[in-house]
Each structure stands twice: as C-alpha cells, then as structure tokens.
Amino acid sequence: MVANRLFWEDDVTVAVANVHVHYRVPSTEHVSSSRSSRSARALTKVTGGQPKVLVRALAGVSLAAYRGESVGIVGTNGSGKSTLLRVIAGLEVPSRGQVVAETSPVLLGVNAALVPDLSGEQNVRLGCLAMGLSPEETERLIPDVVDLAGLGKAIHYPMKTYSSGMGARLRFAIAAAANPKILLIDEALSTGDAAFKERSERRMEELRAHAGTVFVVSHAAQVIEEICTRAIWLDRGRVVLDGPAVETARRYRSWAWNVSKGEHAAAKQQLKEAIEAGQPSRIELTTPIARGSWPRHARPH
Numbered sequence: 001m002v003a004n005r006l007f008w009e010d011d012v013t014v015a016v017a018n019v020h021v022h023y024r025v026p027s028t029e030h031v032s033s034s035r036s037s038r039s040a041r042a043l044t045k046v047t048g049g050q051p052k053v054l055v056r057a058l059a060g061v062s063l064a065a066y067r068g069e070s071v072g073i074v075g076t077n078g079s080g081k082s083t084l085l086r087v088i089a090g091l092e093v094p095s096r097g098q099v100v101a102e103t104s105p106v107l108l109g110v111n112a113a114l115v116p117d118l119s120g121e122q123n124v125r126l127g128c129l130a131m132g133l134s135p136e137e138t139e140r141l142i143p144d145v146v147d148l149a150g151l152g153k154a155i156h157y158p159m160k161t162y163s164s165g166m167g168a169r170l171r172f173a174i175a176a177a178a179n180p181k182i183l184l185i186d187e188a189l190s191t192g193d194a195a196f197k198e199r200s201e202r203r204m205e206e207l208r209a210h211a212g213t214v215f216v217v218s219h220a221a222q223v224i225e226e227i228c229t230r231a232i233w234l235d236r237g238r239v240v241l242d243g244p245a246v247e248t249a250r251r252y253r254s255w256a257w258n259v260s261k262g263e264h265a266a267a268k269q270q271l272k273e274a275i276e277a278g279q280p281s282r283i284e285l286t287t288p289i290a291r292g293s294w295p296r297h298a299r300p301h
C-alpha cells in the first residue's frame with residue numbers, strides 16, 4: 001500500500017495524484033421520462049439536443065507505481081479502468097489532478113490502430129515505426145515480434161481476417177517489441193490461447209525484470225493474480241483497495257460473486273471492509289519535477 005509518498009522517489013515510474021476525469025454526456029433520462037420537467041423539455045427544444053449529465057469516470061485516484069512492478073487493475077464494467085490507463089498514457093487530460101510518468105508509456109489497447117487491409121507482418125512494420133523505432137531497428141526486430149505473436153502462416157494474411165484473439169496477440173507482440181519502460185495493457189492478454197498466454201507472460205516478466213512497470217487491465221481476477229505483483233480494485237472511479245495482487249484479487253472475486261448472486265448486503269459489507277483494509281493513498285507532487293523532462297499530461301490541482 002502506498003501512503004503519503006512524496007515526489008520524487010528514485011524508483012517511482014508513474015505518479016497519479018488525486019486524478020478526476022469527468023465527462024459531460026447527453027442523456028435522454030429527463031427527455032423520455034413521462035415526469036420530465038417542462039424546463040428540461042424546453043431546454044431540449046432550445047438546444048436541439050439532449051440535456052447533458054456529468055459522468056465521473058475517475059473521482060480522486062492516487063497511486064505511485066515502482067520499477068519492477070506489474071500492477072493489475074480490476075473492477076466492474078464502467079468502474080474507470082480504461083480511463084485510468086488512458087490518463088496514464090497521456091491520451092486523456094484529467095479534469096483535476098496530475099499524472100507524471102518517467103518516460104512515455106506505451107498503451108496496448110484492444111483498439112490499437114493497425115490497418116485491417118495490411119498483413120500481420122506489414123502491421124508489425126507499421127506499428128514499430130509508429131512507436132518511434134528506426135527502420136533498421138524495425139527490420140531487426142520483426143522476426144522476434146512475429147515469433148512472439150506465433151501466428152504461423154497467418155502473419156502474411158490481411159489482419160481483417162484475424163480472430164479477435166489473433167489480433168490481440170499481434171498487438172501485444174508489437175507493443176512489447178519497443179521494450180517500453182512503462183507498458184499499459186488493456187485486456188489484450190485475456191483473449192489469447194494457452195500457448196500465447198505463456199509466451200506473453202514470459203515477455204511481460206522480461207520487461208518487468210528490466211526495471212520496467214507493466215499495468216494490466218482485466219475483468220479476470222485470476223489473470224491479475226497470476227501475472228501481477230500488485231493489484232488495484234476500482235469501483236465507480238475510486239480506489240477500493242491497492243495491495244498485493246493475490247489479496248486484492250481474492251477480495252474482488254468474492255465481492256463480484258456476491259453481486260452476481262444478488263447478495264447486496266454481503267457485497268456492501270465486503271466493499272466496506274476492503275476500503276478499511278487499505279490506507280488511503282496520498283501522492284503529493286510537492287517539488288517541481290526534477291529529473292529530466294517529463295511527459296506533459298499533468299494539470300495543476
């Protein structure tokens with residue numbers, strides 16, 4: 001558990017300090033409701049659209065990640081997992097709070113932009129160049145990436161012919177090729193088969209062993225338990241628990257089981273106990289950023 005960490009300890013790779021992400025989303029709730037107020041209907045008439053509501057995707061998340069950690073993020077649909085990864089990747093600017101990373105993180109998302117009409121191999125080349133590798137490095141790495149993806153002859157077929165698992169394998173292999181110090185993985189691992197799972201876990205272990213930090217988002221608590229050293233459980237944009245992966249995954253799994261069985265009182269009690277089990281993290285970016293130059297996705301509190 002990370003508590004009251006002061007910026008900037010030497011082995012910290014990512015610091016997230018009291019981050020909030022809010023979206024304004026059009027909602028038909030008031031418009032379609034038979035009890036919708038006259039003012040809401042009038043507003044709709046005037047704006048020509050639906051009234052907007054505020055969605056709090058992240059509501060005050062703080063954490064510090066360290067070299068050599070693989071950090072799992074678990075939580076139900078809509079709990080804020082992908083938003084947290086996007087904020088760490090610098091793809092989303094927090095509405096409030098700060099994110100600082102030691103080097104630019106590489107985000108491996110289920111939707112990583114590859115070109116469906118190109119073959120797997122052509123996409124490997126494209127992906128490596130897009131991540132900033134030189135043409136020479138790219139050519140040197142292609143055999144390793146192709147090997148890690150393990151797609152056999154299909155590596156020469158257009159990517160649009162791949163199953164979702166095959167696409168995920170290719171994206172993982174490409175992202176790992178760049179040897180990123182900070183690798184963010186959104187669900188991709190859970191779609192591969194057993195052989196790929198083993199290869200990808202070994203590759204992640206290598207990245208971690210080279211003093212990198214890996215974040216993995218997954219619904220599957222078991223995946224997190226198997227491949228992560230630490231896990232963070234998010235619920236409605238808040239950190240419920242941040243601790244050893246096995247402990248967090250065990251509590252999350254048990255809570256999710258009770259929710260799925262409609263045992264709401266028991267689930268509520270477990271959530272309360274999990275929150276009490278962890279101490280609230282407070283990350284303070286107290287001094288100006290001292291080491292090198294940092295990615296820019298930070299906003300003052």
Ligand SMILES: Nc1ncnc2c1ncn2[C@@H]1O[C@H](COP(=O)(O)OP(=O)(O)OP(=O)(O)O)[C@@H](O)[C@H]1O
Pocket residue numbers: 023024025055056057075076077078079080081082083084219
């Ligand atoms: N671009 C967006 N515009 C509006 N609302 C968004 C946007 N992205 C996410 N949200 C909302 O923010 C909340 C958190 O979404 P997020 O995708 O981070 O959840 P998640 O935990 O990754 O979910 P899942 O497990 O289903 O992938 C949800 O309520 C979602 O509807």
